[in-house]
Amino acid sequence: MAFPLLLLALLVEITPISAKDKFDYCLPSNSSCWPSQAQWNELKSKISSGKLHDISDDSEYDKVCTASNTDPKAAYTLEDKGEGRCMQYHDCSKEKCDDGAGWNIPEYSVEASEENDIIEAIKFANQHNIQVVVKTTGHNYAGASMGHGALLIWMSTLKSMGKSRRLMRNVVKHMMQF
Numbered sequence: 001m002a003f004p005l006l007l008l009a010l011l012v013e014i015t016p017i018s019a020k021d022k023f024d025y026c027l028p029s030n031s032s033c034w035p036s037q038a039q040w041n042e043l044k045s046k047i048s049s050g051k052l053h054d055i056s057d058d059s060e061y062d063k064v065c066t067a068s069n070t071d072p073k074a075a076y077t078l079e080d081k082g083e084g085r086c087m088q089y090h091d092c093s094k095e096k097c098d099d100g101a102g103w104n105i106p107e108y109s110v111e112a113s114e115e116n117d118i119i120e121a122i123k124f125a126n127q128h129n130i131q132v133v134v135k136t137t138g139h140n141y142a143g144a145s146m147g148h149g150a151l152l153i154w155m156s157t158l159k160s161m162g163k164s165r166r167l168m169r170n171v172v173k174h175m176m177q178f
Contacts, residue, residue, distance in 0.1 A: 025129055025130060025131040025149065025150075026128055026129040026130055026149070027148070028056070028149055033128060033129060034128070035124075035128050035130075039124075039128070040052065040054075040108065043110075043120065043121070043124045046116075047110055047111075047112075047117050047121075048114045048116065048117055049111060049113050049157075051110070051113075052108060052110055052111075053083035053084070053108060053109045053110075054108055055082070055083050055084065055085045055107065055108060055152070056105070056107045056108070058103040058105055060082070060085070061082070061086070061093055061103070061105060064081055064082040064085070064086065065081065065085065065087070065090060065093070083109050083111065083154070084106075084109035084135050084145075084152050084156070085105050085109065085152075087145075092104075092143035092146060093105055093143070093146060094143075095148070096143070097143045103148065104143060104146045104147060104148050105146060105148065106133060106147055106148070106150040106152040107148075107149055107150065107151070108151050109151075109152040109153075109154045110151065110152070110153050110154065111154050111156075111157055112153055112154060112157070112158050113157045113158060114158075118153055118155075121151060121153050124151070125151045130149070130150065130151050131147050131150040132152075132153060133145050133146060133147045133153070134152070135152060135153070135154050135155065136155050136156060
């Protein structure tokens, strides 16, 4: 029993790919893996409404999002603003919801209105090793729908979740192809 564990430990030690590497997502600063504008345009052509938004300009957050009301019902006033970038608690647009930290806004958002929009976004992200974050109305206190360099799947306009089992089965199938 000890020998297989020792062998496994040695293999892990000398193997160049580790678990950390599997989640080392491509970022816009890495031109060797980040998609070209033509590739982003191709994804846009596959989205039913063509609504792929470049939301990488951090200065737009204040213009679009903080001008909105921040009362407890703010999630409903923000759910259709800023192409998905707005957060109910604006600190969560920063890393770890810390207002003193750097921006943590995704690069692009896919405004999903059909199941296929979600599938195409996930396939694209898998192909280019881009982190995927998902937002419905945007009131996650931990900022889980944010992520620098991520592709946001914005689901506030998704037409129907009536067939949610089938949707989830298809989405998971495409996620597992990574």
